[in-house]
Amino acid sequence: MRTLLRAFGVLALVAGAFLAWALWPEGPGFDPAPLLARAERYDVRIVRDDFGVPHIQGATDPDVAYGLAYAHAEDDALTIQKVLLATRGRLASVDGPDAAPIDYLVQLLGFWDDVQAGYHSEISPEARALAEAYADGFNHWAALHPDAVLPGVVPVRGQDIVAGFAFKTPLFYGLDASLRELFSRGADEDAPKLALQLSPGERAFRLGPAAPPALGSNAVAVSPRRTSDGATRLLVNSHQPYAGPVAWYEVRLESGEGWDAAGGVFPGSPLMLHGHNRDLGWASTVNRPDLVDVYALVTSPERPGQYRLGESWLDLDRRSARLDVRLLGRLRWTFQRDVLRSEHGPVVETPAGSFAFRYAGMGEIRQIDQYYRMNRARDFDAWWSAMSMQALPSINFVYADRTGRIAYVYNASLPRRAPGPDWSGDLPGDRPELIWTEHLSLDELPHVIDPPSGFVVNCNHTPFRATARGEGPRAEDFPERLGIETGMTNRGLRALELWGGDEHITPEEFRSYKYDKRYSEHSAMRDVVAAMLALDVSDDPGLVEAQRVLASWGFGTEIDDRAAALAVLSARPILEARRRGRPEPDLRASLAAAADVLRAHHGRLDPPWGDVNRFRRGRFDEPIGGGPDVLRAAEADALGPDGTFTAESGDTLIMFVEWDAEGRVHSETIHQFGSATLDATSPHFDDQVPLFLAERTKPVRLDEADLRAHLEREYRPGGAPGDLEDETAP
Numbered sequence: 001m002r003t004l005l006r007a008f009g010v011l012a013l014v015a016g017a018f019l020a021w022a023l024w025p026e027g028p029g030f031d032p033a034p035l036l037a038r039a040e041r042y043d044v045r046i047v048r049d050d051f052g053v054p055h056i057q058g059a060t061d062p063d064v065a066y067g068l069a070y071a072h073a074e075d076d077a078l079t080i081q082k083v084l085l086a087t088r089g090r091l092a093s094v095d096g097p098d099a100a101p102i103d104y105l106v107q108l109l110g111f112w113d114d115v116q117a118g119y120h121s122e123i124s125p126e127a128r129a130l131a132e133a134y135a136d137g138f139n140h141w142a143a144l145h146p147d148a149v150l151p152g153v154v155p156v157r158g159q160d161i162v163a164g165f166a167f168k169t170p171l172f173y174g175l176d177a178s179l180r181e182l183f184s185r186g187a188d189e190d191a192p193k194l195a196l197q198l199s200p201g202e203r204a205f206r207l208g209p210a211a212p213p214a215l216g217s218n219a220v221a222v223s224p225r226r227t228s229d230g231a232t233r234l235l236v237n238s239h240q241p242y243a244g245p246v247a248w249y250e251v252r253l254e255s256g257e258g259w260d261a262a263g264g265v266f267p268g269s270p271l272m273l274h275g276h277n278r279d280l281g282w283a284s285t286v287n288r289p290d291l292v293d294v295y296a297l298v299t300s301p302e303r304p305g306q307y308r309l310g311e312s313w314l315d316l317d318r319r320s321a322r323l324d325v326r327l328l329g330r331l332r333w334t335f336q337r338d339v340l341r342s343e344h345g346p347v348v349e350t351p352a353g354s355f356a357f358r359y360a361g362m363g364e365i366r367q368i369d370q371y372y373r374m375n376r377a378r379d380f381d382a383w384w385s386a387m388s389m390q391a392l393p394s395i396n397f398v399y400a401d402r403t404g405r406i407a408y409v410y411n412a413s414l415p416r417r418a419p420g421p422d423w424s425g426d427l428p429g430d431r432p433e434l435i436w437t438e439h440l441s442l443d444e445l446p447h448v449i450d451p452p453s454g455f456v457v458n459c460n461h462t463p464f465r466a467t468a469r470g471e472g473p474r475a476e477d478f479p480e481r482l483g484i485e486t487g488m489t490n491r492g493l494r495a496l497e498l499w500g501g502d503e504h505i506t507p508e509e510f511r512s513y514k515y516d517k518r519y520s521e522h523s524a525m526r527d528v529v530a531a532m533l534a535l536d537v538s539d540d541p542g543l544v545e546a547q548r549v550l551a552s553w554g555f556g557t558e559i560d561d562r563a564a565a566l567a568v569l570s571a572r573p574i575l576e577a578r579r580r581g582r583p584e585p586d587l588r589a590s591l592a593a594a595a596d597v598l599r600a601h602h603g604r605l606d607p608p609w610g611d612v613n614r615f616r617r618g619r620f621d622e623p624i625g626g627g628p629d630v631l632r633a634a635e636a637d638a639l640g641p642d643g644t645f646t647a648e649s650g651d652t653l654i655m656f657v658e659w660d661a662e663g664r665v666h667s668e669t670i671h672q673f674g675s676a677t678l679d680a681t682s683p684h685f686d687d688q689v690p691l692f693l694a695e696r697t698k699p700v701r702l703d704e705a706d707l708r709a710h711l712e713r714e715y716r717p718g719g720a721p722g723d724l725e726d727e728t729a730p
Contacts, residue, residue, distance in 0.1 A: 069137030225454030444584020601643025
């Protein structure tokens with residue numbers, strides 16, 4: 001018995017020691033000295049204005065990229081680190097099993113092979129210098145804050161920054177959604193999924209644009225032909241999640257080499273993604289053409305690991321994906337999954353068969369080069385030349401400049417598909433002629449430059465309604481096999497009705513149209529409500545009352561609207577199902593469910609919309625107008641347990657840019673939160689909220705004298721506020 005007790009005692013000690021080791025915090029795991037030494041090569045200062053917005057001023061362009069990384073890390077280092085880990089396929093080593101599908105996707109796509117092979121040959125020396133400077137800037141911050149560094153992040157390299165673009169850009173047109181559908185084929189609904197299931201962790205860490213129900217972005221440009229004062233105006237209004245890896249961060253970038261830009265960046269971006277310089281600017285919206293083709297491979301039990309292509313049997317390239325998953329504290333386990341590839345592209349094995357897929361942007365790593373050329377462009381020809389690189393596989397662009405030129409381009413790497421097959425379905429995998437290798441040139445894409453009507457718009461709707469009828473690209477000129485969208489969003493309809501319906505737009509009208517909160521007479525929302533009002537509900541007094549409230553709705557989403565809550569809650573499930581391509585819920589059941597929620601949580605069917613639609617951040621819990629698919633976008637993933645929505649995506653960094661009749665630039669912006677993304681102790685954690693809710697903006701301090709009059713801090717990376725000397729040790 002004593003022996004047994006001793007054995008149990010030893011086991012308990014071992015288990016305790018193991019648990020203590022597993023839960024003991026990990027050290028930084030890197031030497032800060034060489035990182036600090038590299039930082040000495042940069043000459044930059046960070047000037048923060050009274051809203052905390054960083055103005056990065058460097059002697060050279062790499063100096064600016066270095067300072068941008070350091071400043072962004074001060075405000076959102078955790079997100080930058082998780083972006084880096086996700087890009088490397090290592091997020092599960094920190095976030096646990098929920099992140100394993102993201103890591104598997106990284107290894108399945110294989111873009112790191114392209115980065116390693118082409119980093120020095122395909123990326124220009126100038127763009128590489130930006131990527132490496134950004135890495136050095138983050139490493140400098142990490143060296144001074146080792147306790148805030150996640151395991152395995154540092155040192156960051158220039159290749160990490162390039163790979164981040166290669167990974168994220170295909171997700172904006174929905175590559176991940178296509179792959180989830182592919183993985184689900186033939187799967188038992190009750191069986192655990194191998195990879196790419198939509199876990200809570202994935203939803204919390206969105207790598208692409210906000211998923212449905214959040215829908216869209218707004219981009220508008222008007223030329224002097226359509227303004228009352230002869231100015232050219234640009235609206236930059238991307239709708240993104242409020243936080244996370246694709247949340248906007250506002251910056252002002254200036255170098256002694258002529259880089260002079262203001263706009264938004266994502267965590268991990270060393271340059272402006274959209275905004276403006278002194279001469280021109282652009283806004284971006286997501287487009288969703290058919291850019292993924294699926295091939296049903298012909299395999300044989302007699303030839304395991306082979307597939308037929310033409311008359312030949314070829315071996316699948318089979319590798320092992322190593323998924324390092326944190327289980328408890330520092331305890332991790334490495335799981336292995338097969339990663340397959342054919343001549344078509346990556347391969348997925350499912351119970352329904354083996355499928356290869358080919359996608360736009362596969363093998364492309366030059367995104368940073370194209371954005372850099374766009375940042376440095378001084379006129380339309382230079383900007384169009386940068387766009388002609390076509391390193392960005394999707395994204396609409398709306399352009400404006402100081403000369404009054406405006407343009408819209410449906411940017412996409414549209415494959416040159418052979419006529420004949422139904423490219424929207426599965427393709428025969430044994431036909432080599434269906435493996436496309438080219439895409440349409442920029443000039444062949446739908447676009448419009450300087451239309452006579454003087455306006456261009458895109459709100460994630462079809463490119464064939466980009467301007468006045470008869471002035472833009474025509475659907476009949478583009479074959480159906482290209483997979484270009486033909487549908488309209490409510491925002492697109494309202495943009496055409498407002499900006500397109502006013503031939504002399506004043507500065508005040510240009511702004512007021514952006515904050516429009518109505519549904520068009522031609523919108524899907526109107527159709528759904530009409531169908532609900534046509535229901536025979538005479539057998540249910542509660543639904544009769546619900547129809548009465550619904551019939552009173554004027555199709556607006558102002559905070560004091562008394563019918564918007566019932567309308568949005570009732571129609572939202574139907575509209576969401578349509579966007580996702582899923583079966584629509586029963587109209588009567590959806591109306592009844594919405595009525596039940598409002599009675600249970602608000603005691604009535606007609607609470608003010610602002611009682612239901614809330615904006616919550618820091619010290620603020622306020623009503624917000626707008627809603628799903630209106631120009632004033634404020635959206636939530638789901639209704640909360642208290643019967644309210646908490647806006648978590650939609651309008652984020654809004655920019656109004658104008659060049660007056662003499663070509664002088666002026667811009668104003670507003671961020672939904674403030675510059676301190678994660679630091680709740682900072683005054684800039686929520687200082688822009690009142691302006692954002694009041695639909696007001698703040699000026700961008702483009703000139704040094706103006707900035708000096710609104711100065712909060714000035715420092716060099718590593719220095720104390722007001723101290724322009726570098727710190728040399730952590």
